[in-house]
Amino acid sequence: MPKVAIKADGLGKWFGEGEAKTMALRDVNLETNFGEMVYIVGPSGSGKTTLLSVLSGILKPDSGRVCVEGIDIWNLNADQLADFRLNRVGFVFQDYHLFPRLNTAENVAIPLILRKKNWNESMKQAAQYLDIVGLKGRADLPPVKLSGGEQQRVAIARAMVGQPDILIMDEPTASLDGDTGQSILKFVHENILNSNRCIVVVTHDSRIYEFASRILKMEDGRLTGTESRAA
Amino acid sequence: MWLCTSEKDQAVRGILKLAYKLLVNDKAKFTALLVGITFAVFLMMFITSMFIGVLSHASATVINIGAPMWVMDPSVQAITSSIGMPDYVLDAVRSLDGVEYAVPLYSGGALVKLPDGTYQAATVVGLDDTSLFGRPMLIEGKIEDIYAENGFIVVADAEYQKLESPHVGSVFELNDHRGVIVGVAKVTVSGLFGTPTLYTTYYRAVQYIPNPRYTISYVLVQPKSPADVQKIKQQVAALGYLAVTKDEFIKKNASYYVFQTGGGTNILIMTLISFIVGLSISGQTFYTFILENLERFGALKAIGTKSSELVGMILFQASFTALTGYGLGVGLCTLLVYLAKLRLASYAAMITYPSLLLSFVMVVIIAGISSYVGIRRVLQIEPFDIFRG
Numbered sequence: 001m002p003k004v005a006i007k008a009d010g011l012g013k014w015f016g017e018g019e020a021k022t023m024a025l026r027d028v029n030l031e032t033n034f035g036e037m038v039y040i041v042g043p044s045g046s047g048k049t050t051l052l053s054v055l056s057g058i059l060k061p062d063s064g065r066v067c068v069e070g071i072d073i074w075n076l077n078a079d080q081l082a083d084f085r086l087n088r089v090g091f092v093f094q095d096y097h098l099f100p101r102l103n104t105a106e107n108v109a110i111p112l113i114l115r116k117k118n119w120n121e122s123m124k125q126a127a128q129y130l131d132i133v134g135l136k137g138r139a140d141l142p143p144v145k146l147s148g149g150e151q152q153r154v155a156i157a158r159a160m161v162g163q164p165d166i167l168i169m170d171e172p173t174a175s176l177d178g179d180t181g182q183s184i185l186k187f188v189h190e191n192i193l194n195s196n197r198c199i200v201v202v203t204h205d206s207r208i209y210e211f212a213s214r215i216l217k218m219e220d221g222r223l224t225g226t227e228s229r230a231a
Numbered sequence: 232m233w234l235c236t237s238e239k240d241q242a243v244r245g246i247l248k249l250a251y252k253l254l255v256n257d258k259a260k261f262t263a264l265l266v267g268i269t270f271a272v273f274l275m276m277f278i279t280s281m282f283i284g285v286l287s288h289a290s291a292t293v294i295n296i297g298a299p300m301w302v303m304d305p306s307v308q309a310i311t312s313s314i315g316m317p318d319y320v321l322d323a324v325r326s327l328d329g330v331e332y333a334v335p336l337y338s339g340g341a342l343v344k345l346p347d348g349t350y351q352a353a354t355v356v357g358l359d360d361t362s363l364f365g366r367p368m369l370i371e372g373k374i375e376d377i378y379a380e381n382g383f384i385v386v387a388d389a390e391y392q393k394l395e396s397p398h399v400g401s402v403f404e405l406n407d408h409r410g411v412i413v414g415v416a417k418v419t420v421s422g423l424f425g426t427p428t429l430y431t432t433y434y435r436a437v438q439y440i441p442n443p444r445y446t447i448s449y450v451l452v453q454p455k456s457p458a459d460v461q462k463i464k465q466q467v468a469a470l471g472y473l474a475v476t477k478d479e480f481i482k483k484n485a486s487y488y489v490f491q492t493g494g495g496t497n498i499l500i501m502t503l504i505s506f507i508v509g510l511s512i513s514g515q516t517f518y519t520f521i522l523e524n525l526e527r528f529g530a531l532k533a534i535g536t537k538s539s540e541l542v543g544m545i546l547f548q549a550s551f552t553a554l555t556g557y558g559l560g561v562g563l564c565t566l567l568v569y570l571a572k573l574r575l576a577s578y579a580a581m582i583t584y585p586s587l588l589l590s591f592v593m594v595v596i597i598a599g600i601s602s603y604v605g606i607r608r609v610l611q612i613e614p615f616d617i618f619r620g
Contacts (some may be wrong), residue, residue, distance in 0.1 A: 053614075053615045058533055058613075058614045059613075059614075059615040078538065079537050082532075082535045082536065082537045082538075083535065083537075084535075085533065085534065085535040086534060086536075087535070091530075091533055091534060093533075093617060095526075097527060097529075097530035097617060099527050100250055101252065101253050101257050102249075102253065106252065110531070111245060111534055111535070113245040113249055114246065114531075114534065114540070117244065118245070118247055119244070119245045122245070128498055161273050167271060223331075
């Protein structure tokens, strides 16, 4: 019996007021398990990113709740929520959001530094993760000297360095060519996913569906279907 | 317990080091920030130092004479605008309770005819014939020669050359009287008004220089003890005159130049302008720095940085820049004043603790405003915006 990582019940979220009010999420219910790589797919404006933000403790829903291992994260105060994101969730953003003024190792080490780890130890650990994502010897380079695929790997290393049990990936292949995108997701599937980790991916890119455990389809703020796959 | 504190310190250091690297690795912005603050501090320091120097030089006679108390007409606003007092004032002051001794001082202007036939305005100080109280320190000649016929002592300050750098034995004319230099002196502070200074006896000064009916410019008083100062002031006031201590007279001079000449207002305006220039450059650059890094701050927020930590990072960046700029500005100003003084010994600029403090406060305000604007912007950004791109 797989262990439930995230359980969402009756999620609702709207933006704007009056006539401009737009429902981004309508009564969304879902469960993701550890050891699963769940994709959320759907057309633009279907509410994928909103759902991802609500699940990861970034955007407060207007209704419903999100429980991670039984704890309703939206009952936490701002600092507790920040701690939750720092300690339990790893983020891979669509545009990587690496710091151009920091070198690669420093970028990767950010979550450790925020967790109040010693600077030198953080750098050492960051170098190990760069090694894991295949960027050995690139620790001192600034991100701008890396290719798009390499920058995405740095972003993955940054998301993983704190060993979070939930990994959130927002359009991870949007800025990459097809081959690089596939190799990145293959890498994540083979090296990052394990029985203690749940990975939630928002994507448009059907070429990487092969790595999904489950695909949740969204349309107009609703989950319209689930497709289980043998990854 | 100490281990916990040490770990906490280390953690804070880690976040601050991150903030430091984000700041200084953006060399162009960091340089622009430093230039802005350094320039503002330099201007503020330089303007206030110049003004304080000018004020100090404006009280040169008071400082150089060194009398603890001065008696004058109540209408006197500054040392240069003395109003003659009748001789009985000197006798009356001498008879006051608490006065150890009192001597007259003459201070006035005269035209000196130089050997080449040109004329040069000079300040003439007439010292009490008996005591020579307030005499300058001689670097050439003997003080008793001041009693010699037509004897004058010239002060070797920045204006000395205007009298063609006379030495002992040099002869000149002063209001058609013959004058002979019998000594060359140095003083603590040289004058402000660009005129050379000559010392002679009180008697000779009032003889050589045309005067109104009353000739005593000031009565210099030595009280028996500091406790007598207040009593002397009250008794002099009863005579219809004003007695002030040396420090009060310096303040009176300063007050005159600050409030009566418009100098203070001008300095205030210039200080404000330098503050606004510094604030504009630094505030704008810091705000641009924050705007350019806004997405990254948003990413940090999404990753799990607390708002208080982001505020701490921005405050650290602003404070670090401000303090570095402050140090550079003070250093630059000090260097410039030092170099100017090497070239011109009496250069009127003084770096004082009040001007250091004023510039520091201004810099703290600049840092405070810049970081406030940055913090507001960073706290407004929602991590969700990072996802939305």
